[in-house]
Amino acid sequence: MxxxxxxxxxxxxxxxxxxxxxxxxxxxxxxxxxxxxxxxxxxxxxxxxxxxxxxxxxxxxxxxxxxxxxxxxxxxxxxxxxxxxxxxxxxDFHLRPVPDRLGWVNDVSDTFSISSARKLLDGITLSNGGISTHWNNWVLIKINVLIWRIRLSSIPTRERLSYRGVMVDSILCHVCSSTVETVEYIFANCSELISL
Known part of the structure; x- marks a missing residue:
C-alpha cells in the first residue's frame, strides 16, 4: 500500500x-x-x-x-x-513523561484522523477537473451523470478510444463521417445529431 x-x-x-x-x-x-x-x-x-x-x-x-x-x-x-x-x-533537549508518538502535520491538533488523511489523499490524487459538480434533483441521476461526464470530457468517443489504444475502424463521427468524433463535436456540433 x-x-x-x-x-x-x-x-x-x-x-x-x-x-x-x-x-x-x-x-x-x-x-x-x-x-x-x-x-x-x-x-x-x-x-x-x-x-x-x-x-x-x-x-x-x-x-x-x-x-x-x-x-x-x-x-x-x-x-x-x-x-x-x-x-x-x-x-537544550529534555525528555517528557509521555510516550513517544507519531504526529500528523496535516491537522492543527497534530493528531491523525482518517478524515484528514482522506482529504489530503483526495486532494493529491483526484482531479477535480477545475469545475464543481452541481447535481439537479429534478433530473434523472443518469442524466446528471451524463452531463458530469461531458463536462469532464470522459465520454468514450472514437477519438478517445483510439488514443487509449482501442482498435476502431475510423475516428470520424459514426453518424456523419465528416469530422473527428470528440465529445464537443457529438454533443454540440454534429449537424446530423442536432437535428434529432
Missing part, C-alpha cells in the same frame, strides 16, 4: 513526524525526530565515532554527552565542529 503512494510521490512518512516524549521508542541515530533527517545523516562524523549506534533517545541521553561515549576523541576540524554542534543541540 505504501509503495503505491511512493510511486505517486506522496511521502506519508514525512507527514507523520516522531514526537519524542520519554524517548523509549525512538531510535537516537536512525529515526527522524530532530529536524528533517536522522542524526546519523546530520552528524556523520560523530555517528561513526559513537559506540552506541542502535539505542533509544532515552538511553543515549542517559549516558551523558561526554567523549566517553565515543571510540576516540575528535581530532579537530570537521569532527570537532560536528561534535560541538551535536553537544549544543542535545544540551
Amino acid at each position: 505504501l509503495s503505491h503512494f511512493r510511486h505517486k510521490d506522496i511521502d506519508l512518512q514525512s507527514l507523520c513526524p516522531i514526537r519524542v516524549g520519554d524517548g523509549t521508542r525512538t531510535s537516537f541515530w536512525h529515526d527522524v525526530w530532530w529536524d528533517d533527517m536522522p542524526l546519523s545523516a546530520s552528524f556523520p562524523r560523530t555517528y561513526v565515532l559513537d559506540l552506541h549506534k542502535h539505542v533509544s533517545v532515552k538511553y543515549r541521553l542517559s549516558m551523558g554527552l561526554g567523549v566517553h561515549t565515543l571510540r576516540r576523541g575528535s581530532r579537530g576540524g570537521v569532527e570537532q565542529e560536528q561534535w560541538n554542534k551535536f553537544i549544543g543541540l542535545l544540551q
Whole structure:
C-alpha cells in the first residue's frame, strides 16, 4: 500500500513526524525526530565515532554527552565542529513523561484522523477537473451523470478510444463521417445529431 503512494510521490512518512516524549521508542541515530533527517545523516562524523549506534533517545541521553561515549576523541576540524554542534543541540533537549508518538502535520491538533488523511489523499490524487459538480434533483441521476461526464470530457468517443489504444475502424463521427468524433463535436456540433 505504501509503495503505491511512493510511486505517486506522496511521502506519508514525512507527514507523520516522531514526537519524542520519554524517548523509549525512538531510535537516537536512525529515526527522524530532530529536524528533517536522522542524526546519523546530520552528524556523520560523530555517528561513526559513537559506540552506541542502535539505542533509544532515552538511553543515549542517559549516558551523558561526554567523549566517553565515543571510540576516540575528535581530532579537530570537521569532527570537532560536528561534535560541538551535536553537544549544543542535545544540551537544550529534555525528555517528557509521555510516550513517544507519531504526529500528523496535516491537522492543527497534530493528531491523525482518517478524515484528514482522506482529504489530503483526495486532494493529491483526484482531479477535480477545475469545475464543481452541481447535481439537479429534478433530473434523472443518469442524466446528471451524463452531463458530469461531458463536462469532464470522459465520454468514450472514437477519438478517445483510439488514443487509449482501442482498435476502431475510423475516428470520424459514426453518424456523419465528416469530422473527428470528440465529445464537443457529438454533443454540440454534429449537424446530423442536432437535428434529432
